[in-house]
Amino acid sequence: MTDKFRRSVLMLAVVAGAYVLSFFHRFAPAGIAQDLAVAFQTTAASLGVLAATYFYVYTVMQVPTGILVDTLGPRRILLIGAVVACAGSLLFGMAPSLDVALVGRTLVGLGVSVTFIAMLKIIAVWFDEKHFATLTGICMLVGNLGSVLAGVPLSLTAQAVGWRSVFVAAGVLSLALGVACWIWVRDRKDGASEAHRPKFDRTVILGGLAQVLKNRATWPATLTNTGVAGAFFAFAGLWATPYLVQVHGYSRDVAASHLSLWFGGFAVGCLALGTLSDRIKRRKPVLVATTNVFALLWLVWLSGATMPVGLSMALFALMGLATAGFSLTWACAKEVNPPLLSGMSTSVANMGGFLAGALLQPLFGWVMDLGWQGGMLGGARFYGIEAWRGGLAVIAASACLGAAAAWWVQETRCRNVWRGDGHGG
Known part of the structure; x- marks a missing residue:
């Protein structure tokens, strides 16, 4: 193992550590949804806005x-992002009101938003292109430790020491990881000095962005990410635990266990599917199969059917594996655009899922509030099955969009196929 390889692995490991915290913040509201509803006396729509x-x-x-x-x-930007996320997490943990919590949550999102794209850039610069999907899958596996922590561990810790203490500690950890990134991360593989960084040229940058957006091959991957990741972020990020408690009658800990299985399946799936795709040198078959299974699984949750807890847990684990298919969309977008624009192309694809998550979480809550019959449970609103079906229909529609778009993704055979004429290949 060469010194250069050791350095690249260390770099990636540090950023992956920051990515774990990013995932934790992304899904934490699901583990403490009941606590937040009681602490701030929110409606479902307001809780959706807070999470979104x-x-x-x-x-x-x-x-x-x-x-x-x-x-x-x-x-x-990794250091700056860590400082901002630290401030946001501390503010969220100490928030006396919903408005202050909203500001804290916004700062957290702003701070951690740089981590994933920075990580993909490091993989693209420091490692061989043929291992891009595999390494992305490994990082997703590691990052998903954060989402697993946002399930049962967060639920139990919040009950033991309070949810506020958890977010204060997360803020301190964020700052520590930012310092570690500053110490070990390097931008350029050739070791050029900071004085030789590329300068920001607005014309060139906007031209590059326009090139990615005008490339028709970029959009199927982006829409697949939008539909599948949007459904994942919206439901797993807030509504899954309350759904299982109120519709299926599970305890909070059992519901959180379902969520952890979803996250665990997603983590394993990202690594397994990325590796499988790289080995068979195909993107599209894996993407189509997984996204369509994901869409079909929503028919089960729409039905509200009673089932043994073991079966519902197995379905959540399967849903995690199927959800992981969208992780291939970053490689699909990168491989149909110029290599020098890898950061822009992956960020455009990634943007769709987060936009959908931002819109779907409060929309889900708004639809739920329309069907609320006035019931209360533990100081928070209780919703009947019909109200839940309305919200779930929104999520299912998003999943179907992603599954349909996957059929239009261009097969790249795991290599860059950009031709330079405005098309992928």
């Missing part, structure tokens, strides 16, 4: 982040 602020700012930041990592490099 992360996704709003994350969405807005995807293209700027892609531009920044392609011009300034990931090192600086």
Whole structure:
């Protein structure tokens, strides 16, 4: 193992650590939804807005982040992002009101929004292209430790020490990881000095972004990400635990266990599907199969059918594996655009899912509130099966959009096929 390889692995490991925290913040509201509803006395729509602020700012930041990592490099923005996320997490943990919590959650989303694209840029610059999907899958596997922590561990910890203490600790950890990124991450493989960083040229950057957006081959991957990731972020990020408690009658801990299985299946699936895709040198068959299974599974949750807890847990694990299919969309978008625009192309694809998550979480809550019959449970609103079906129909429609778009994704055979004429290949 060469020194250069060791350095690249260490770099990726540090950023992956920050990515774990990003995933934790993304899905944490699901584990403490009941606590937040009681603490701030919110409606379902208001709770959806609180959870979705992360996704709003994350969405807005995807293209700027892609531009920044392609011009300034990931090192600086990782440190700045960590400082902002630290401030947001501390503010959220100490928030006396819903309005202050909204500001804190927004800052958290702003701070962690740079991590994923910076990580993809490091993989693209420091590692062989043929391993891109595999390494992305490994990082997703590691990152998903954060989502697993947002399930049962967060639920139990919040009950033991309070949810506020958890977010104060997360803020301190965020700052520590930012410092580690500053120490170990390097932007350029050739070791050029910071004085030789590429300068920000607005005309060139906007031209590059326009090139990615005008490329018709970019959009099927983006829409697949939008539908599948949007459904995942919206439901797993907030509504899954309350759904299982109120519709299926599970305890909070059992419901959180379902969520952890979804996250665990997603983590394993990202690694397994990325590796499978790289080995068979095909993207599209894997993407089509998984996204269509994911869409079909929503028929089960729409039915509200009673089932043994073991079966519902197995279905959540399967849903996690199927959800992981959308992780291939980053490679699909990158491989149909110029290599120098890898940050922009992956960020454009990534933006769709976060935009959908931002819109679907409050929309789900709004539809739920329309069907609320006035019931209360543990100081928070209780919703009947028909109200839940209305919200789930919104999520299912998003999943179907993603499954349909996957059929139009261009097969790249795991290599860059950009031709330079405005098309993927």
